[in-house]
Amino acid sequence: MRQTLVAGNWKMNGSRSKNQQLVNAIKSGLREGTTTEVAVCPPAIYIPQVMALLQDSGIHWGGQNLSQYTEGAYTGEISASMLLDYACRYVIVGHSERRSLYGEDDALVAEKFVVAQRAGLVPILCVGELLEERESGETEAVIGKQLDAVIEAAGVPAIGEAVIAYEPVWAIGTGKTASPEQAQEVHAYIREKLAAQDAAVAEKVRILYGGSVKPDNAAELFAMPDIDGGLIGGASLDAESFLSICHAG
Ligand code: 13P
Numbered sequence: 001m002r003q004t005l006v007a008g009n010w011k012m013n014g015s016r017s018k019n020q021q022l023v024n025a026i027k028s029g030l031r032e033g034t035t036t037e038v039a040v041c042p043p044a045i046y047i048p049q050v051m052a053l054l055q056d057s058g059i060h061w062g063g064q065n066l067s068q069y070t071e072g073a074y075t076g077e078i079s080a081s082m083l084l085d086y087a088c089r090y091v092i093v094g095h096s097e098r099r100s101l102y103g104e105d106d107a108l109v110a111e112k113f114v115v116a117q118r119a120g121l122v123p124i125l126c127v128g129e130l131l132e133e134r135e136s137g138e139t140e141a142v143i144g145k146q147l148d149a150v151i152e153a154a155g156v157p158a159i160g161e162a163v164i165a166y167e168p169v170w171a172i173g174t175g176k177t178a179s180p181e182q183a184q185e186v187h188a189y190i191r192e193k194l195a196a197q198d199a200a201v202a203e204k205v206r207i208l209y210g211g212s213v214k215p216d217n218a219a220e221l222f223a224m225p226d227i228d229g230g231l232i233g234g235a236s237l238d239a240e241s242f243l244s245i246c247h248a249g
Contacts, residue, residue, distance in 0.1 A: 002204070002205075002206050002228045003035065003036070003037050003206070003228075004035065004036040004037065004222060004228055004229040004249035005036070005037045005038075005039065005163060005206055005208060005228060005229035006036055006037070006038055006039075006229050006230050006232065006242075006245055006246045006249060007038075007039040007040070007041060007062070007090065007124060007208065007229070007230070007231050007232065007236075008039070008040040008041060008232050008236025008237075008242055009041050009064060009092060009095070009210075009231055009232065009233050009236060010040065010041060010042045010043060010064075010236060010237060011043075011064070011097070011233060012043055013043075013237055014042055014043060014046055014237075016046070016049060019042060019046050019049055019050060019053075020049070020053065021239075022237065022238075022239050022242075023040070023050060023053040023054060024053065025239030025240075025243075026038070026040070026059065026239050026242060026243060026246075027053070027054070027057050027059065029239060029240075029243040030059070030243060030246060031247055034246065034247060034249075035249070036229065036246050036247070036249035037060070037229075038058075038059045038060070038246050039059065039060040039061060039062055039089065039090055040054075040059065040060075040061050040062075040236065041061065041062045041063060041064050041090065041091075041092055042061065042064075043064065044063055044064070044065075044078050044083075047061065047063065047083070047086045047088065048086055051086050051087055055087075060089040060090060061087070061088055061089070061090075062083070062088045062089055062090030062091050062092065062121070062122075062124070063078065063083045063088050063090070063091040063092065063121075064091075064092050064095070065078070065091070065092065065093075065095070065098055065112075066078055066079065066080050066083060066091050066093070066112055066115065066116055066121075067079050067080075067112075067115075068108060068111040068112050068115050069115075070115070070119075079119075080115055080116050080118075080119035080120075080121055081119055083119075083121060084119055084120055084121060088121060089121070089122055090121065090122050090123075090124050090163070091116050091121045091122075091123055091124070092123075092124045092126060092165075092231075093109055093112045093113050093116060093123040093124065093125050093126065094109035094112070094113070094125055094126045094127070094146070095126045095167070096126060096128055096167055096169045096172060097172075100169070106145065106146055106149035106150075107149060107153075109125070109146070109149065109150065110149040110150045110152065110153035110154065111153065113125055113150050113153065113154055113158075113162070114153050114154050114158075117154065117158055117161065117162065122161070122162060122163060123162045123163070124162070124163045124164075124165050124208070124231065125150060125159075125162055125163070125164050125165065126165045126167050126210070126231070127143045127146040127147060127164065127165070127166060127167070127190075128142075128143070128146075128166060128167040128168045128169050128172075128210075128211075129142040129143060129168055129169065129170075130142075130169045130170065131169065131170035134168065134170065139168075139186060140186075140189050143166070143186065143189065143190065144189075144193060147159075147164075147190065147193065147194075151197070156194065156197045156198045156201050157198065157201060159194060159201055159205055160198070160200065160201035160204045160205050162205065163205070163206045163207075163208060164190060164205060164206070164207045164208070165207075165208040165209070165210050165231040166183065166186050166187055166190065166207060166208070166209055166210070167209075167210035167211050167231060168182075168183075168186075168211050170211075171210075171211025171212050172210070172211045172212070172233065173212070173233060173234060174211075174212060175212050176211075176212060177211060177212040177213065177214070177217050177221075178209070178211060180217075180220045180221050180223070180224050180227075181224075183209045183221060183224065183227060184224040184225065184226055184227060187207045187209070187224065187226035187227050188225075188226045190207055190226075191205075191207065191226050206228035206229060207226060207227065207228055208227075208228060208229045208230050208231045209221050209227050209229075209230050209231070210230060210231030210232065210233070212233075212234075213230040213231075213232050213235060213245060214235050214241065214245070215235070215240075215241050215244035215245055215248070218230060218244070218245040218248035218249075219248040222248055222249050229249060230245060232245055
C-alpha cells in the first residue's frame with residue numbers, strides 16, 4: 001500500500017511572518033491520526049525557519065531545487081548537502097518552471113536527481129507535457145523521454161526510492177485541472193512503463209498529481225488508483241485549503 005503524500009510547493013512566496021502563521025496553522029489543523037504524509041517546500045532561505053517550526057511535528061520539509069554540483073564557485077546555488085544540513089527530506093527536481101524559465105533540460109534534471117539521491121535526499125521528479133504537446137498526441141512520448149533520461153542516469157531501482165510528480169504544464173497555476181481520468185491515464189502510463197522494467201519499483205513508487213489541485217477536486221483525484229497524492233502550488237499557501245487537501249487523501 002502506498003502512503004498518500006501531499007507536498008506544498010510554495011514557489012517564490014512567503015515572508016517570515018506569513019510562514020510562521022501558515023506553518024503553525026498547518027501544524028495545529030492537521031487531524032490527529034491522518035494517514036497522509038505531509039510536506040512543505042519553502043523558498044530555500046526560509047528552510048531554517050520552517051525546520052525550527054516543524055521539528056518533531058511529523059511534517060516533512062524540502063527544497064524546491066538544488067545544484068548539480070556538490071560545492072565550489074557556483075554563485076547563488078544551493079547544494080544537496082546544504083539541504084540535508086537543514087534536515088530536508090525532499091527536493092523537487094525538474095519542475096516545469098525550472099525547465100521552461102531556467103533552461104533545465106532532461107540531462108540536467110537527471111544529473112540533479114542523481115546528486116540529490118546520492119546525498120540522501122528524496123527527489124520529487126516532475127514530469128509533464130505542454131498544451132500543444134497534449135493536443136498533438138505527444139503526451140506519452142514527452143513524459144517517456146523525461147523519465148528515460150533519469151532512468152538512464154540513475155537506473156530503475158533509483159526510481160523506487162524517489163517520488164514522481166505528474167504536472168501537466170497547461171494545468172499549473174491556470175485553474176485548469178486535468179480531469180481525474182486524464183490524470184489517471186498518464187499515471188497508469190508511467191506505472192506501466194516502469195513495470196515493464198521492474199514490477200516492484202512500479203508498485204512501490206508514489207506518483208503525485210500537480211496542477212491546480214484545490215480542496216474541491218483533491219478527493220476525486222486522489223481516489224484514482226494510480227494517483228498517490230499531490231504536489232500543490234497556489235492552494236498550499238492557504239492553511240485552510242492545504243489542510244483540506246491533506247485531509248482528502
Ligand atoms: P498550482 O497548484 O498553483 O497549479 O501549481 C502546481 C505546481 O506547480 C506545484 O509544483
